[in-house]
Amino acid sequence: MKKNILIVSIYYPPIQSIASNRIYSFSKYLDKEKYNVYVHTVTTDEVLVEDENVVVNRVDNNVLFKPLLFKKRTNKLLHYAKVLYNKFVNYFFEDEYRGWIDESLSILPAFIKKNNIDIVLSTYAPTAPHRVALELKKEFPHLKWIADMRDEMSREHGIALKKKKRYEELENQIFEYANAVTSVSKPLVDEFASLSQNKNLLLREIRNGYDFELKESENDNTAFTITYTGSFYGDINPISFFNALNALVKKDSTKKIKVQLIGVKTHFDIPDLLLDKVSIISHLEHTKAIEYMKDSDALLLIHPTNGRKGVFTGKLFEYLAVLKPIIALVDEEDVAAKLIREANAGYVCDNANLQQIESILLEAYGEWLQKRKRVFNKEVIKKHHRKEQVLRLEKLIDELADER
DSSP states (O other), X not given: OOEEEEEEOSOOTTSOSHHHHHHHHHHHHSOTTTEEEEEEXXXXXXXXXXXXXXXXXXXXXXXXXXXOOOOSOOOHHHHHHHHHHHHHHHHHOSOTTHHHXXXXXXXXXXXXXXXXXXXXXXXXXXXXXXXXXXXXXXXXXXXXXXXXXXXXXTTOTTOOHHHHHHHHHHHHHHHHHOSEEEESSHHHHHHHHHHOXXXXXEEEEOOOOBOSOOOOOOOOOSSEEEEEESOOBTTBSSHHHHHHHHHHHHHOTTOOEEEEEESOOOOSOOOGGGTTTEEEEOOOOHHHHHHHHHTOSEEEEEEOOSSOOOOOOTHHHHHHHTTOOEEEEEOTTSHHHHHHHHTTOEEEEOTTOHHHHHHHHHHHHHHHHTTOOOOOOHHHHHTTBHHHHHHHHHHHHHHHHHOO
């Protein structure tokens, strides 16, 4: 008999985010021969053609001040305005999705009874889906509840004390009532395990991934083309990379190097020597960004060592899948570095080590110049297709179904 699964999430297409991609992959790749899949999410003003194999319910977030969602097309000024407004809402209101929570809890009990829901999967961030799932679990104790934690909650880096206390209270209830907790990397899974006193709680790693065909592409670029996709914020910035590249160009200005920054806001200075080598594309459709990756000679990943462990960053998996060398300026002992080495997918060094960054840039440039072809460990990379990661979720669901 098929199991009936309800996925509760704010993030779902047409909202654009790594979180949306994760939850969409759950609904897309869960075996429809084994499971009936329902998604409960927030209403958006953009029409989307739904997957015919997945029932999607959308309800409004009826509050005066509510967060603005990011769709496919928006100009730079509007994007900044949305970010500032969302920070205001998040700071001054305890739960910015309280209208959605209330509306969800008014209709989901009847929906659960009607569709004989067996399993509820909710995902953080924000906290609203977990708050809904918690109340549903209290009302229907037979439900198996999977709490998906894409990020830390109470241990989030730089979190305000007031929010930390709220998150700790919710975490404790999740650990008490949930049947399983999933997260995107083993260090985060281990961290949640250390916080829980519930010995019956199942904890599992389900990584993010890529969702397109693994295929090598041949390029004939006249300059060594390095591409970065995504945003810069906080200590994730290109300053060390620029400084090392600037030093390299100073020593030999004849080197043909091109840098493409895609989806980036320009709140940093580019050294004068690099102005003609760096191009910025502030917004690009996701599928187009992947084409830029495929047409590159190397891909830039930046995540400085800051004590935070378990950080893959969503773009890493797509970087791996386009089979281009990765220049990774990351914590050399964290999961991203380990995966890149395991996949033989590029060069790794600490973002603070300018001399080492210069060295790996020179090495990558030399390989391109000599047209040396990197031999990737494709078996490792294939394990990170979204479909393969969803198999881990299916295994967990089957474990829960076998519990008495």
